[in-house]
Amino acid sequence: MxxxxxxxxxxxxxxxxxxxxxxxxxxxxxxxxxxxxxxxxxxQLGGDEGKHVFVLKTAKETLTGKYGEDSKLIYDLKDQGGELLSLRYDLTVPFARYLAMNKITNIKRYHIAKVYRRDNPAMTRGRYREFYQCDFDIAGQYDAMIPDAECLKIVYEILNELDLGDFHIKVNDRRILDGMFAVCGVPDEKFRTICSTVDKLDKMAWEDVKKEMVNEKGLSEDVANRIGEYVSMQGGQDLAEQLLQDPKLSQNKQACAGLTDMKLLFSYLELFQVTDKVVFDLSLARGLDYYTGVIYEAILSQTIPAPAEQNGADEAAVSVGSVAGGGRYDGLVGMFDPKGRKVPCVGVSIGIERIFSIMEQKAETSSEKVRTTETQVLVASAQKNLLEERLKLTSELWNTGIKAEVLYKKNPKLLSQLQHCEETGIPLVAILGEQELKDGVVKLRNVASREEVDVPRADLVDEIKKRTL
Amino acid sequence: MxxxxxxxxxxxxxxxxxxxxxxxxxxxxxxxxxxxxxxxxxxQLGGDEGKHVFVLKTAKETLTGKYGEDSKLIYDLKDQGGELLSLRYDLTVPFARYLAMNKITNIKRYHIAKVYRRDNPAMTRGRYREFYQCDFDIAGQYDAMIPDAECLKIVYEILNELDLGDFHIKVNDRRILDGMFAVCGVPDEKFRTICSTVDKLDKMAWEDVKKEMVNEKGLSEDVANRIGEYVSMQGGQDLAEQLLQDPKLSQNKQACAGLTDMKLLFSYLELFQVTDKVVFDLSLARGLDYYTGVIYEAILSQTIPAPAEQNGADEAAVSVGSVAGGGRYDGLVGMFDPKGRKVPCVGVSIGIERIFSIMEQKAETSSEKVRTTETQVLVASAQKNLLEERLKLTSELWNTGIKAEVLYKKNPKLLSQLQHCEETGIPLVAILGEQELKDGVVKLRNVASREEVDVPRADLVDEIKKRTL
Incomplete structure (x- = not known):
């Protein structure tokens, strides 16, 4: 301090x-x-000051004339000097910088925040230029493949529990890719650019990818064909074992290290019971430069039917594709450390915005009611002049931790109180009337079934808890 | 769409x-x-695009050379043209703009995000130029004072449950202030600026405030003295009733409306059982222009002792002061609506950064251990070669929703596993050994008491849930 x-x-x-x-x-x-x-x-300060400054881009006029004499405190960007500014592209690079600047050598955390990409937006597929990402990363010097397996387990759990239909997770390793390029005869300096071309295999046919390699990136036909053989391979632990026997790959140190780790990874994934969805796929490349080991990408198998009003002839269904991806990046933190000290990291990015877009479309199609509130009970009345009794009961419920709501009207109609519950998905209504007050009870109504039962006031909290667990 | x-x-x-x-x-x-x-x-788009663009201010170099061929997608601010930009000052104005642009006429929500003020930072008091705020607002056309009372109840609950020592919440009403200025003889055009001066009464003595009114703002001594009498008044519902009988104030329509609502507010606060901490205080003004009705501010009574290393002669204790504030702003949404349609709002801002700073200092002073994780149990072993068994059990626990961790080492020492629990506050350890595996049990250890008990594997989940509820 x-x-x-x-x-x-x-x-x-x-x-x-x-x-x-x-x-x-x-x-x-x-x-x-x-x-x-x-x-x-x-x-040096390393704190938030001067490092992460989030900026609301909005016409200054919006803020003018709202704050009286405090207006002088408003931050104007034009004063901030001529630094080169960019919007963050992902959460991984800022995370690595944060670790380096704060000298953190091990941490496990998630982070939900906005990132920016100057890409072509495709709103129906949940692709925007400004969108939220959710990242989970494990940083620290640990034994091989244990945190990597945990990341895959988490992706599996999320996609499973969200019930988005069938999915699979492709896994590969940068070292296997590099080894493969080497034994196929790709010159060292072309590894990265060929990697980017291989990465397009999920959107382009092999023939087009091959054309790009030969015509644009200058590989010979032979080299491209050799790559083509490898990148068509898919499997599990068995494929890793088989490739360790491959006469060419087994001569490459990098490829062997990657394949040995791949075997280990699958043995942990077996223990985590997630191998049914994980595929070792040699065509998975991922475009980003910073990966150094395992890489992975989760893909939804189903296409989601487009909502009726957009369902034109040219866009019959919406395919979503990749909804999560990540990998190991052991060199990134060191790039921000003045002494180049490395902190090995592995992480995953969940495309929550795309996932939300799928869930919304699913809800639209099924006309399922999405619950917009966590409120357990609405305190209501059928009679007039009971606002004070409603407020008193609401406060009693709040004090015990029950999520309760009350309409902010003196004498709302019972019907509008019930409608409010149906619209927002509140499952219970606690109804007060003169008779109930006299009898020391509350009428507890189940919104869905319309059943009503008189509950002694002293038992109300337990009853609500029991019914909304 | x-x-x-x-x-x-x-x-x-x-x-x-x-x-x-x-x-x-x-x-x-x-x-x-x-x-x-x-x-x-x-x-018109009204969505997030083009409206709220959050910007990471960071040297572009940080992002360069990390994304390979995707680098072309990085957003450069220099391309964005010559708009006047500002950082958001609070969350209220953006909220109002959001309501107007999306034509939302009623909503209740909270929002935690960063705001920026070009103020003098005071780190020991938790005051920064960039800081988080937590806002809660209720928007909609409702009966008087019901949502206003809920806001005060929420502030009361938060400060009570955080156990930050004694506090009180000052309440006033802009209409009462305006009425008071009018009957004291302040010219209309000076209401706002005199309001700002009155607002300084929490930091300055009345004599200095009076000097500012007379010397800087040009009020006569008489007028200032009349204001002085009113702003020394504090009370509850009784004071509101008394002022409704005040020969001068009772002649002013605005003041009467404010005082009648104040009485009503206190009757609701009575039902919410929070009147012990709420004071009707005529000196509370709050600087911001946009308030139109009730205003309030929560103040911690205690000063917090400064941590030993900073405890210089000039700074014996840290006084924190206001930790929450807010009020009613019925005109703000209309300022953003092309047709000026109003949406009445009331809200509160919680200074969470200040509250965190107090809680951290409290923890430092009491050398209390702050728990940094929600993990319920660490899966551990005293013996070698049990990584696979540890991973298997961890996965089993994860699958039932238990928050479990495992060290990412093949053969960690039991001592380092126990130390990890003590450092991070994990309360339980599930210990596996050859004998336990043979017997179908797990040794469950309470980290604090060091007690150990053998639990049949089938009962483990229930046992952990029971002990960490």
């Missing part, structure tokens, strides 16, 4: 130096030098 | 028009006109 306060002070002082130079119209070199110092202090 | 896709298309086309004009160095007027159209389309 003491160090932090000192840094904070240094940043303040340095900030004044920079502002002074700017106001004096000092030379660009001089200002740049002082700004560099300022940024160094901010980086 | 169809409309949305069309708008998306229109935005794309219009974006190209703007870019073309810019590249052709067209006249500013012409570009502005086309940009205005573009913004209109974006506003």
């Amino acid at each position: 003491a160090d932090k306060a000192q840094l904070q002070e240094a940043i303040k002082t340095q900030g004044e130096v920079v502002r002074k130079l700017k106001s004096e119209k000092a030379s660009k070199e001089q200002i740049d030098e002082e700004v560099a110092k300022l940024l160094q202090f901010k980086a | 169809a409309d949305k896709a069309q708008l998306q298309e229109a935005i794309k086309t219009q974006g190209e028009v703007v870019r073309k004009l810019k590249s052709e160095k067209a006249s500013k007027e012409q570009i502005d006109e086309e940009v205005a159209k573009l913004l209109q389309f974006k506003a």
Whole structure:
């Protein structure tokens, strides 16, 4: 804390130096030098200040005239100087930077936040330029494949429990890919770009992928054909064992390391009971540069029927494809550490926005009612002048931890109270009337079945808990 | 959905028009006109696109060279044109804009997110320029004071359950303040600025506040003295009744409306059993312009002792002051609606960052262990070569919904497994050994008491649930 306060002070002082130079119209070199110092202090601070600044891009006019004399505190972006700015592309790179800057050597965490990609949006498929991702990562120096297997277990659990239909998870390893490229005769400097081309196999036919390799990336037909043989292979632990016997691959150190780990991974996945959905697939490449080991991608098998109003001739059904992906990236944290200290990491990104879009479309198609609230009970009345009794009971329920609601009207109609429950999915209504108050009971109504039963007031909380567990 | 896709298309086309004009160095007027159209389309879209764009301010270099061929998709801010940008100051104004743009007329929601204020940071008091706020708001046309009372109940519940020591919640009403200014002889056009001065009474003595009114804001001594009498008043429902009889205030329509509602509010607060902490305080003003009715602020009474290492002579204890505040703002949504349609709102902002800072300092002072994980049980072993059995049991527990962890090591020492539990606050350890496997049991250890008991494997889940409820 003491160090932090000192840094904070240094940043303040340095900030004044920079502002002074700017106001004096000092030379660009001089200002740049002082700004560099300022940024160094901010980086050292390591806290949120100066590192992650989330910005609401909105016309300043929106904020003007709302805050009275506090308006001077509004942050204007135009004051922030000429730094090169970008929107974050994923949550992995910021996570790695966070670990390096805070010298964290092991952590397991999830993170739900927005990321940005200048891609072609496809709203019907849940693809936007600004979208939420949900990342789960395990960082730390551990024994091989144990955290990797946990990541796959988590993806399996999520897709299983969300009940989105059949799915499978493709697994591969960057080292196997690199080894494969080497034994096929791809020059070292073309590994990454050929990897990107292989990655298109989920959207393009092999013939087109091959064309790109030969015509655009300059591979010979022979080399491309050799790659073609490998990338058509799919299997499980058995395929890893078979490839370890492959006369060419078995001569490549990287490929052997990857294949040995793949065998180990499958033995753990067996214990986790998830091998029925996991496929070792040599065509899985994933475009990103930072992966160093295992990579994986989860794919929904089903296409989701498009809602009726959009169901044009050209778009009969919506195919969603990949809904999660990830892998091991052991080098990324080291890129942000001044001394290059590595922290091995493995993680997964869940495309929650796409998953939501599928669930919404599913709900639309089945005209299922989606519950929009966690409220367990609505406190209601059929008679007038019982607002105070309703508020009192609501407060009693709140005090015991029951999620209760009450309409904010003095004398709402019983019908509108019941309709509110049906619209929002509140399962129970606690109805108060003169008679109930006299008898010390509450009429508890099940919204779905319309059954009603008188419950002694003292038993109400237990009864609600029992019925909404 | 169809409309949305069309708008998306229109935005794309219009974006190209703007870019073309810019590249052709067209006249500013012409570009502005086309940009205005573009913004209109974006506003119509109403979705997240183009409206709320959160931006990670970070040197572009951080992102460069990480994404391979996907790098072209990275969003650069420099391309986004010359709009005036600001960071959001609070969550209330964006909420109001969201309601207006999506034509939402009633909603109740909470929102936790970052806001930005160019204030003097005070880290020891949990005051930062970038900080999280937690807002709760109820929007809709309802009967008077019912949602307002619920907001106060929620503040009361939060501060009570967090156990942050004694607190009180000051309540006032903008209409009472305005009425009071009017009967004291403050000219209409000075209401807002005098309001801001009154708001300083929690940090400044009355004498200094009075000086500001007279010397800086140009009130006469007499007028200031009359204000001084009112703002020294504190009470409850009784004070509201008394002021309704006040010969001057009772002549003012606004004041009467405010005082009548204040009486009603206290009657509801009585039913909610929170009047012991709520004070009707005429000195509470709150600086923001957008309030139209009830306003409130929660204040912690205790000062928190500073942690030992910072406890210099000049800073003996840390006073935190206001940790929550809010009020009614019936006009704000209408400011964003093209037709000025109003949606009455009442809400509260919880200063969670300040509250966290207090809780952390409290924990530091009491050297209490803060639990950093929700994990219920660690699956461990004292013997070698049991990784597979540990993984299998972990998976079994996960499948039943138990939060279980396992160290990612082949043969970790029992001591390091127990230490992990103590460091992270995991309360139970499920220990496997050859003997336990043979007997079909698991040794369940309570980390705190060190008690161990053999539990038949079939009963393990129930036993863990029972012990960690």
